[in-house]
Amino acid sequence: MLEQYLRFKEENPGCLLFFRMGDFYELFFEDAETVARAVQITLTSRNPKDTNPIPMCGVPHHSVEPYLTQLLDKGFRIAICDQIEDPREAKGLVKRAVTRVLTPGTVVDDSNLRAKGNNFLGALFWDSARNAGGFAWIDFSTGQWSGLHGRREPELWQWVVKINPRELLLPQGRKVPPQFSELASQVTGVAPTTYFDPGVSARRLLEIQGVAGLDSLDLGDKPELVCACGALLAYLEHTQKCPLTHLGEFRPVNLGRHLLLDEVTERNLEIFRRLDGRPGKGTLWRVLDRTMTPMGGRLLESRLRQPWRELGPIGKSLDCVDFLFSRDQMRGELRHALDSVYDLERLSTRAVLGRAMPKDFVALRRSLPMLPKIRVLLEQGGPETPPDLKRLLGKWDDLTDLAELLESSFVDSPPPVITDGGLFRKGFDLVLDELIELHEHGEDRLAALHRRELEASAIPKLKLGFNKVFGYYFEISKAFKGQVPDHFVRRQTLVNSERYITPDLKELEERIISASEERKALEYRLFQELRERVARSRSRFLFMADIVANLDYWQGLAEAARVNDWSRPELHDDLDIEIEAGRHPVVEDAMGHSSYIPNDLRMDRDKRILLITGPNMAGKSTVLRQVAILMIMAQIGSFVPARRARLGLADRVFSRVGASDNLAQGHSTFMVEMTETARILRQATQRSLVILDEIGRGTSTYDGLSLAWAVVEELSTRARGGIRTLFATHYHELTALEGRVEGLRNLNIAVKEWKGDIVFLRRLVPGPADRSYGIEVARLAGVPRPVVDRAREILANLEEKSQDDHLKGAVERVSQTVLPGLVPGGDSVCDHARSEAPAAEHPVVSQLTALDLDGMTPIQALMLLNRWKEMVKE
Template identity: 60%
Template sequence: MSKAVVGRITPMFEQYLRIKGENPDSLLFFRMGDFYELFFEDAEIAARELQIALTCRNPNQETPVPMCGVPHHAVENYLGQLLEKGYRVAICDQVEDPRQAKGLVKREVTRVLTPGTLVEDASLSAKTHNYLAALLFDSGKGLGALAWIDVSTGEWSGFEAKSEPALWQWLVKIGAREVLLPGGVKPPHQFADLKGLITPVPELFFDHRAGRDRLLSAQGVAGLDALDLHDKPFLTRACGALLAYLVQTQRQEMRHLGQFRPLNMGRYMILDELTERNLEIFRTLDGRNGRGVLRTVIDRTMTPMGGRYLEHRLRHPWREAVPIERTQAAVAFLVVRHETREALAALLRDVHDLERLSTRISMGRASPRDLAALRQSLAVLPRMAGLLRAAVDETGDAPEAVVKILDGWDDLSDLHAVLTAALVDSPPLAITDGGLFRTGFRPELDELLELAEHGESRMQELLESERRSLNLPRLKLGFNRVFGYYFELSRTAGQESPAHFIRRQTLANAERFVTDALKELEDKILHAAERRRDLEHRLFLELRQEMAQARPRFMDAAARLARLDYWQALAETAVRHEWTRPELHKDLRLRIRAGRHPVVEAVQGQANFIPNDLFMDEGARLLLITGPNMAGKSTVLRQAAIIAILAQIGSYVPAAEAQIGLVDRIFSRVGASDNLALGQSTFMVEMMETARILRQATRKSLVILDEIGRGTGTYDGMALARAVVEELARRAGGGIRTLFATHYHELTSLEGHIEGLRNLNIAVKEYKGDIVFLRRLVPGPSDKSYGIEVAKLAGVPQNVVQRAKELLTDLERCRDGVQRPAHSRQETLPGLVPATDAERAPQIASHPVLAALQALKPDSLTPMQALQRIYEWKDSLENDT
């Protein structure tokens, strides 16, 4: 964009082009009066994306300038749309009073909005965190770090790792809206779909010394040891990059941030992004949220803080029994107190987002209505404390967590009183609109309000006062644009005017005068509206600053309310769905009686869901589950994992009885998916996920696997499935708790040969050639797959079904070495012609594969080595044939 494009450049365009040149990668919203205007390419983009009219400036010139604009009071809605589509927006405001400006009004960018730096409610999801992340990895040192921050709440954390994929996997898990990377760095190819979230920043942003200084300043501490960062240089650098970027975009120091706390992996159950996706905790497998996800079923929180705390707990269930049991006790306290729970929920409905309100106040971006929302929220606190204290006193032995919430409870009544005395009931949206404060808040403001609204009557009062004191009943009050207000006497009466009258004009039949009192009152009246707006603006800034000083108190109250909201939501869910309180243990048992899948049950209805029992302990660590498609194997697998998660967030669970041996990590390999853009087939993705499970699972983990090996040939798949089963049964000094669903019935013969393996199946009943799914998990193996019967139910044409039955009979006979009937439609099935015993014996006895198998020591092989060996044997057999 050059000056030549504009033609004869004006001072305003000179200013615009200079500021746009400083922000080339952002759409520039340029404040002009009551509108934000966009020009040139920015205008064309905004008009297209926002569906607003594209006009032009200087239309009569040879090269008119494209232009569009939005009202300043409605700008937030438009900004949200642009940010959602991935654009950056620079807000250029007038930074001096136009009435006092000499020439062009001074303007400058006051902040740059990006998807990861939002603080306005209109652009944020109330119950979801909005993370900005910074990631770096040094392959030479084999170390890196990921840090993330929710600017709208001030919460931030991070960790270091020796694996770059681990950092990117966690980035996917937290759902960051924007990711800072050193310039020139690109995400690994398997995370290429995150490219749209990447914001490259200068290498200097990740400098260790600069990052340390920024951290110490922002946190107000003397050393990194206070933040547990003294031995985490890469995490320090990532945090420093976040702070540098925030100062660059927000144009102010980040003083509202909470204390940085590195993520302690040892405290929480680890749920990787694949497990969250496969279990549909936050989104369905096709990416939707709402109906069909676990969070929706249990989210009965009333406040944004409570909703975000629920999200945090679902992403990070506890691993230790103590915090879980404390939460269980608090939930149980509310489960049995129906009236207290309902009253608590009703009070919480009136609480606004204290965390984000406090952030906007601290950053100087709170509107009058934000302070009104704060006032409404603070009004709830004394009543809530009274409600809880009454329930505690009635109980006599209240849970520790509830007592702790009340200990040190701050009603914030002093701040509520200030806001109540200051603001009107329904303040305007903008500070400049006026009418913010109540009568009586400030005497000088009351006088200006009186003048602005009743100026004429004050003039009449002064006139009447002069008439009475001077005995001049014919004294008049007038006004013109030249002299303003004046007193008027007849020419005769004006010859002997009072001493304090100052002659301003002589007419043919009248004299006009002013007095000091009249000039003073006139000045007050003519400037009352302007002075009122200025005074209200100053008073509002003072009030907002007073509230900003109380941020620690607001955040403490928000944390307490979030937990109360979380407890009541879990209690309400437990009561509505008839859930039970689980028992926690340190051993490996997992006993669930009449367990249900909460999401499936919510969709189908409780009456239509068949509960199931599931028992795992030292003697049954690996459960091999068989049964046809659609029978419910995946549901059983998922519900076991979900019940474990619910138990470890302190919730009741959908079961008649549950005993949960604490889980350190859940792995889920359920369903088929691919990544064709990266050249990864369904089978490759399956094997990559399986490899991660086999390498990372521990004795305390819970693994759920569905149909391992089905993405390749039958014998390859079966061999892989068995190898995985054997490895899981061998690992961690006695096996890893595993639910393994499969169609390979041959694997059921492993019971009795592999310690800790038990067969289960989903019961099916055949009736008059059809099958009925009983949805019941029972001991023992399934007798067959029922695939043809499922195909029939799905509507496959009858002739195809019948032909499939004939072929199945042939295949089973070939497998068993039975002579085929002469009337068979096909004499042989390629590759499955049975050999005679005489033909088979010499080949088996002399084949080198058998010798290699006999010499093999399985315990010395890794899973990938076993897989490679299988491929070698397969190639050898195919070459021999």
């Protein structure tokens, strides 16, 4: 047995081997020590008295799933070695085989999966010679898969981070780039010649998809993506040991049809996870998710990752959401019916793979009766029913035949083990009914036979007994002097009695003894036949799963809109954005509707770049994120949190928000900031929406101001007219760009000083902020009063000195492209002024002499500087 164990262990390197022995899965040697430590079970020994005992541990086969789940969550790969012959019929050692290999990316059991989330297995292949690559991903539990081809390797890795596969296949020796080091724990290295071979990959793909050529799959000119797909198929064939007949049609991502959100934007906008990395409350997904089924939840996640960028599908989705939004009773009844629909995709997958258990069929039995109820409910919509909903109703399949089959088959609470019997209802199979009757009511039949013999033989004290040697028997006392019936056969003589058997008693005994095993065998065969029948209907299940997912998606968005008082957006092909009384849905969810102060915003050709100033904590970042999130919500076909929203379609949304570092990769806060900014400047188009928060704050004042200024100018000239940008900053010097940079307008978050305190009004108003109020915010945060007072003194001195320096520099003839405070060559304005003083007769000098410095603010000084600069040019 140990030789057999070691052979399977050698054939499956890198796996924990769960070795079936009777009713247990056993592990030995290093595997036993690893598992005992990982899941906290007792470590024993196969031969404890030996000098070198063999470590051993095990778990019951019927309760192995929780342990497998824990090990998979910890990143282990597990080979399941089962007995493939009946131990009672085996001659010598029971035959065993590895029936499947469990890995984090290939699990199909609910205990290892997130109901409303996908479980992706990914594969990435990069060909340096062709400077091209492909990334493919598959959810084995549903059969859905996709991928994309690219010419820039960093962009493919960005997609890997975005999709976040639970397991990523790479050619052995291939390392994850340092900037994506968080993926290292998900990597599985595989032999490139075996898994990524172009010819073998193409043959596998054509066979699985049932097509004659790669062009049918839009893969004819994407050999690298073919290799990535081939690696997925090879890995699944190796680990699952079964045909991959449940895989759906491979659909490459069409980047032209979707609004693109890179992984940085998803993180900064907290779409799926908060900035601290945790899911749940505080994310957009949590606010939007009112779905009732796993299929609807996964569709919502998919839409949020890839919103539409075409008016057609967006409009159709909005029509359906609007239809359900205005019908509260219908929506409520629909939600109640959908709540009883289980995961049709994954349940049918397990049936095809031969891994469906009785509880899975009970879940299907509870789900299918809901389909006709949902259909009847939606048919009440009448002529106002949207075309997309009518189309679904026209193709509806109630799956009535399968519902009736499942209703007549399984008991309400079947046992978890399919070989123990007790699965089926009476009436499902006549032969099974007979066996169940014998097994459960054999004693009654024996009693009936006993009564018949008593009546026929007239023996007054005829007894029915049983022992392990002779089985069932009739016992007649020796005091009986009458004639014993001829069909009674003597089997044993005792002191006071004789024991007999009859042909009928012997036959009934054999049937009762064998009924239990026959019942188990017949029920197992019937279960397999029923599972195969359900598997043959996989395409019907998937079709209805897709319909249910869309219905659930629409009603979920309608429910969220009704609960949160959202309105239908208007989308168009222009670039203008108009938002009236817009709100941030996540912040509002946390604060409450009554506490949130909405804001208006407009962007058009004359207001393409909005420069937003204001103190910390006033709400600049909230406004920035709010606009981006409203755009994303609208382009998934959802209502938005605004009184009115008219939005020009976006092809990409970029965000550069907050301060963070990545010290493990050697990236400072400023380096991360500049990396994200560089990506935006290189990839943004005229139709993109960019939100920038505090560019240049991670370096010195002049460096940061220079970079922020240059970034604004670049965004204003890119893409033939500028890129739609919301730019929040504390650099008040940038507010002087209004009127000098085409399409730039100043906005600020209003505050009010009241009795020495500041009050955040949370309102977005035109014009620049007068100052930053940073010291007041520090006081509100609890900084000790002496520190606050000293900071005010230092600020006053610095502002006075800064004002003098800027005024001296105003008389220099400097280029418009040079920032205030600098001249070509890097010399300070003051030094340059001493060497080349302006002519005494110039008008600027007389104005400078008469200037009241103590009565000026920094903003007034900058405006005066700008006016003088124009005078000096003349």
